Amino acid sequence: MRLVSNINNYVQLLEACIASKSLKQGKTIHQHLLKLSNNDFSTQSLLLDKLTRLYISCNKPQLAERVFNRIPISERRNKTILWNQTIRAYAWDGPFEKAIDLYYGMVDSGVVPTKFTYPFVLKACSALQDVENGVKIHGHLKRLDLGCDIYVCTALVDFYMKCGYLVEAMEVFDRMLERDVVAWNAMISGFSLHGFCWNATRLVSEMQQMGVNPNSSTVVAILPAIGEAGRWRDGKAIHGFCLRRGFDGEEVVGTGLLDVYGKCGWLVYARRIFGALKFKNEITWTAMIGACVTCDATGEGLDLFRKMRVEVGVSPSPVMLATVIRGCAKLNDLNIGRQIYCYTIKLGYLSDLMVSNTLLSMYAKCGSINDAMRFFEEMRVKDSVSYSAIISGSVQNGNAEDALQIFLKMQLSGVEPELATMMGFFPICSRLAALQHGICGHGYSIVRGFTGDVSICNALIDMYAKCGKIDMSRLVFDKMCERDVVSWNAMIVGYGIHGLGREAISVFHEMLNVGKKPDDITFIALLSACSHSGLVNEGKHWFLSMTQEYNIVPRMDHYFCMVDLLGRAGLLDEARHFISGMPYEPDAHIWTALLAACRIYKNIELAEEVSNRIQSLGPESTGNFVLLFNLYTTAQRWDDAAHIRIKQKDLGFKKSPGCSWLEVNGIVHAFVGGDGSHPQSAKINKKLEELLAEMKILGYKPESNFVYQDVEEEEKEKILLHHSEKLAVAFGIISLKPNKPILVTKNLRVCGDCHTALKYITIITKREITVRDTSRFHHFRNGICSCGEFW
DNA sequence: ATAGGGTTAG
Numbered sequence: 109m110r111l112v113s114n115i116n117n118y119v120q121l122l123e124a125c126i127a128s129k130s131l132k133q134g135k136t137i138h139q140h141l142l143k144l145s146n147n148d149f150s151t152q153s154l155l156l157d158k159l160t161r162l163y164i165s166c167n168k169p170q171l172a173e174r175v176f177n178r179i180p181i182s183e184r185r186n187k188t189i190l191w192n193q194t195i196r197a198y199a200w201d202g203p204f205e206k207a208i209d210l211y212y213g214m215v216d217s218g219v220v221p222t223k224f225t226y227p228f229v230l231k232a233c234s235a236l237q238d239v240e241n242g243v244k245i246h247g248h249l250k251r252l253d254l255g256c257d258i259y260v261c262t263a264l265v266d267f268y269m270k271c272g273y274l275v276e277a278m279e280v281f282d283r284m285l286e287r288d289v290v291a292w293n294a295m296i297s298g299f300s301l302h303g304f305c306w307n308a309t310r311l312v313s314e315m316q317q318m319g320v321n322p323n324s325s326t327v328v329a330i331l332p333a334i335g336e337a338g339r340w341r342d343g344k345a346i347h348g349f350c351l352r353r354g355f356d357g358e359e360v361v362g363t364g365l366l367d368v369y370g371k372c373g374w375l376v377y378a379r380r381i382f383g384a385l386k387f388k389n390e391i392t393w394t395a396m397i398g399a400c401v402t403c404d405a406t407g408e409g410l411d412l413f414r415k416m417r418v419e420v421g422v423s424p425s426p427v428m429l430a431t432v433i434r435g436c437a438k439l440n441d442l443n444i445g446r447q448i449y450c451y452t453i454k455l456g457y458l459s460d461l462m463v464s465n466t467l468l469s470m471y472a473k474c475g476s477i478n479d480a481m482r483f484f485e486e487m488r489v490k491d492s493v494s495y496s497a498i499i500s501g502s503v504q505n506g507n508a509e510d511a512l513q514i515f516l517k518m519q520l521s522g523v524e525p526e527l528a529t530m531m532g533f534f535p536i537c538s539r540l541a542a543l544q545h546g547i548c549g550h551g552y553s554i555v556r557g558f559t560g561d562v563s564i565c566n567a568l569i570d571m572y573a574k575c576g577k578i579d580m581s582r583l584v585f586d587k588m589c590e591r592d593v594v595s596w597n598a599m600i601v602g603y604g605i606h607g608l609g610r611e612a613i614s615v616f617h618e619m620l621n622v623g624k625k626p627d628d629i630t631f632i633a634l635l636s637a638c639s640h641s642g643l644v645n646e647g648k649h650w651f652l653s654m655t656q657e658y659n660i661v662p663r664m665d666h667y668f669c670m671v672d673l674l675g676r677a678g679l680l681d682e683a684r685h686f687i688s689g690m691p692y693e694p695d696a697h698i699w700t701a702l703l704a705a706c707r708i709y710k711n712i713e714l715a716e717e718v719s720n721r722i723q724s725l726g727p728e729s730t731g732n733f734v735l736l737f738n739l740y741t742t743a744q745r746w747d748d749a750a751h752i753r754i755k756q757k758d759l760g761f762k763k764s765p766g767c768s769w770l771e772v773n774g775i776v777h778a779f780v781g782g783d784g785s786h787p788q789s790a791k792i793n794k795k796l797e798e799l800l801a802e803m804k805i806l807g808y809k810p811e812s813n814f815v816y817q818d819v820e821e822e823e824k825e826k827i828l829l830h831h832s833e834k835l836a837v838a839f840g841i842i843s844l845k846p847n848k849p850i851l852v853t854k855n856l857r858v859c860g861d862c863h864t865a866l867k868y869i870t871i872i873t874k875r876e877i878t879v880r881d882t883s884r885f886h887h888f889r890n891g892i893c894s895c896g897e898f899w
Numbered sequence: 900a901t902a903g904g905g906t907t908a909g
Contacts, residue, residue, distance in 0.1 A: 328900060331900075332900080332901095358900095359900080360900050361900080362900085363900040363901070364900045364901095365900095366900095367900070367901065389900090389901095390901085391900055391901045392900080392901080393901085394900095394901040394902080395900070395901045396901090397901090398901065398902080425901085425902090426902080427901055427902045427903095428901075428902085429902095430901095430902050430903060431901075431902065433903090434902085434903080461903080462902065462903045463902095463903080464903085465903040465904070466902085466903045466904095467903095468903085468904090469903070469904065491903095491904095492904075493903055493904045494903090494904080495904085496903095496904035496905080497903075497904050498904095499904090500904070500905065501904095526904080527904090527905080528904040528905050529904075529905090530905090531904080531905035531906060532904075532905070532906095534906075535905095535906075561906095562906085563905060563906045564905090564906075565906090566906045566907065567905080567906045567907090568906090569906090569907085570906070570907065592906095592907095593907080594906055594907045595906090595907085596907090597906095597907040597908075598906075598907045599907090600907090601907060601908070602907095627907095628908085629907060629908050629909095630907090630908090631908095632907095632908045632909070633907075633908060636908075636909085663909095664909090665908065665909050668909070669908090669909090697909080
């Protein structure tokens with residue numbers, strides 16, 4: 109036969125193709141052979157062997173496998189190397205499932221895998237995060253006595269680490285008889301990947317003690333963890349190490365180092381490294397732009413972006429674009445943001461999920477929630493990041509109801525809420541006082557293992573506090589293994605809004621005792637807690653100590669707290685004096701706090717002065733009109749009251765309607781004053797009539813001063829009776845079991861008449877009622893409110 | 900080696 113005589117020629121040709129990796133020529137020969145042999149050269153195992161090798165060397169594992177399978181099984185059994193190399197080719201860039209299938213095929217054919225098989229099949233398992241098969245394969249190799257091989261063990265460590273099975277990885281590593289730098293690096297990059305910076309650095313010193321020198325891969329592996337943890341001292345030490353060992357010229361090392369400096373806020377060093385690098389690739393540029401953005405030099409970052417495009421002529425990658433968009437978000441400049449949006453379209457990156465999620469978050473951060481929402485709806489593919497971004501964006505822009513709806517939709521869509529999603533979800537519950545949803549989210553977070561995270565617990569503390577369950581906040585707080593400043597702050601805020609000033613101060617003391625440094629927010633929380641509990645001396649003391657002992661320069665917010673504190677306590681002159689002593693020009697907020705105090709203590713003269721000040725500061729807010737109007741009506745100065753109302757109307761300020769809501773069986777029911785639209789409206793009204801009659805017997809008199817409309821007395825009584833907080837409470841009474849406490853949330857301060865009426869209602873119904881208004885909780889019980897009339 | 904979502908105050 110001609111073919112037989114020519115085999116050697118073909119073998120030589122194929123070998124040449126293998127050596128030069130020329131796929132095209134190889135394929136031509138393959139075609140030729142098929143024709144020649146009438147599709148029956150399959151008996152020629154030598155040729156099939158060469159063809160398999162050719163396709164492997166050209167990274168075409170699928171073609172290789174097909175040819176390989178035509179070799180008779182009896183012969184294939186002896187070709188372990190070909191099995192291994194095909195698996196390796198699959199493990200290199202997929203499809204990874206094929207690598208695992210082929211491994212099982214190999215075992216089923218009775219071929220014994222070798223130490224060169226396992227690293228690749230394990231790599232495929234970690235790429236797929238396929239723990240089940242990985243563990244099974246680990247079992248196989250134990251039986252083959254490969255459990256001590258250094259390459260196999262390194263591969264196992266890498267596999268377990270990449271799949272998040274740190275304990276298993278450590279077990280394998282500990283049992284290794286010898287460890288080279290690659291084995292150590294596998295452990296180190298594993299810890300680094302999961303953010304365990306401390307473990308990673310400890311291993312680096314351990315390896316040095318064992319006489320193994322870290323190489324540049326070790327450095328590259330550990331740097332991201334250092335940067336993420338913000339440990340710039342370690343970063344500097346590694347930088348020094350790199351200089352001594354001459355690693356600093358490598359692009360990859362330099363990129364890692366400048367990234368660490370950027371993340372730690374040392375833009376100067378980042379710039380220096382960037383400038384010194386001889387070779388910069390696109391990743392280096394991206395890292396530098398990112399460093400500028402992180403260090404609040406966004407302008408510089410955008411300049412670099414421009415420079416790179418013009419001078420270097422590199423087209424930006426999606427990652428770079430995302431970095432630049434993050435910069436735009438930070439600039440809070442929608443104009444630049446819209447330009448970059450167009451640029452994204454031009455580059456064709458709009459379908460890149462990461463890029464579009466960044467854009468989405470940019471719209472939300474720039475306060476353009478409508479753009480964000482539209483963009484979100486138009487996204488064809490949405491993942492948990494997209495949902496998280498739109499949910500937290502909506503809450504932050506004051507739209508908790510929409511955020512809740514989107515969260516519910518997310519669940520229907522089958523996208524699972526992740527940690528960051530819950531981070532946005534709990535503030536929704538806080539805002540709406542939706543306890544049932546909050547508890548549900550807490551349960552979910554436990555199941556998903558999120559509750560080990562400090563920030564999640566912080567969000568839980570805040571959620572329970574704002575849903576009226578301060579004891580639950582404390583429980584979460586006490587169970588935390590570690591606490592950051594936010595945890596302490598959230599706890600202090602919680603006690604503060606419940607009027608538990610003493611407890612707030614005691615938590616603050618605990619905080620100092622354990623050596624946690626309070627920040628500016630801690631003091632805002634502490635001062636406002638004092639203010640809500642009338643702890644004037646304590647407040648004054650901490651205000652002084654804040655500057656003197658903790659070196660915190662008081663901001664406008666701190667001054668606001670102090671004015672509020674003095675004002676609520678009735679020390680109007682002192683408050684007035686305090687304002688004159690401020691180092692800043694007081695803003696409308698500060699004056700409003702004083703005006704509110706004037707209303708409580710009925711000081712019309714000061715109120716008028718303050719009101720003029722506010723007017724001279726420019727645009728007024730509706731609240732001020734209401735305060736002043738309220739003051740005049742209480743003093744029965746009807747003309748002045750009317751004058752204020754006319755002015756308010758002329759200037760186009762409308763009082764935003766009072767709205768109260770409560771959660772029943774996981775559904776939030778909202779009521780506006782005089783609202784008859786609720787399906788149960790008739791029952792609610794009937795209940796209110798009954799309550800009114802009983803209240804009157806106990807001595808309740810409707811305080812018609814709180815009705816701003818100019819109508820008959822009888823009509824005023826009716827308006828009062830249908831204030832939103834009363835509607836919500838009545839609905840709570842008829843729809844919740846008699847022993848259940850009622851929690852109502854209101855968008856404005858609770859009205860004075862309602863405050864009185866609710867005390868009577870707790871006597872009549874023997875039920876606890878809690879109202880959370882804009883600034884605090886009112887717990888009504890047996891005719892008494894926890895606020896001690898401090899509001 | 901670079902990269903999207905996040906908690907506390909007002």
